[in-house]
Each structure stands twice: as C-alpha cells, then as structure tokens.
Amino acid sequence: MDKVKIKIVLSGLFSDGHQNKEMDLDMVNNMTYVIKKIDQIVARRKGGKIPYVLLVNGINYSLMEKKNNIRLENGDVLTVVPIVSGG
Helix, strand or coil: CCEEEEEEEECHHHCCCCCCCEEEEEEECCHHHHHHHHHHHHHHHHCCCCCEEEEECCEEHHHCCCHHHCCCCCCCEEEEEECCCCC
16 A cells, blocks of 8 residues: 555644644555554543544545545645544
8 A cells, every 4th residue: 555644633622731743754645554553642641532524635534525535645744633522
C-alpha cells in the first residue's frame, strides 16, 4: 500500500494539556487504518474511547459519499473534533 503525509489536528478536549495539537504523519493510504490510528491517539490522550467527528479537509467524513474509497493526498488535513455532551 502507498503512503501519504497527512496532518492530524486535535481540537477541543483532545488538545487540552498537550503541546502537540497538530501532527504530521506518514500513513498508509487507507481510511480504515487511519481511523484506527486516530482512535489510538485519542485513547492514549484521554484514557479511553471518546466519540468524535472526523473532518477531512474540512468536510465531515461521515457525510462523504463513497467514504470507504477516499484516497488521501499528501498534505491533506484531518481534524478530530470531540462530540460534546453533558447533562
């Protein structure tokens, strides 16, 4: 599989208390793999799985057509936004 250099931007509580709010990473060009890596990063920072919205170049990943066939390009930005809840 080919690799791409992407930027992952962590926002909200995922960036709290961390200097690295942005990461440039070489990743396998496969969205399933990339999402698993993002899940690992979030779990390490917050001690478990926390739901989030993933934006690919500013577009909500869950709303993209053919999201399983998305091909990332060098320089793409993936922003991880926590889903805020409360009561």
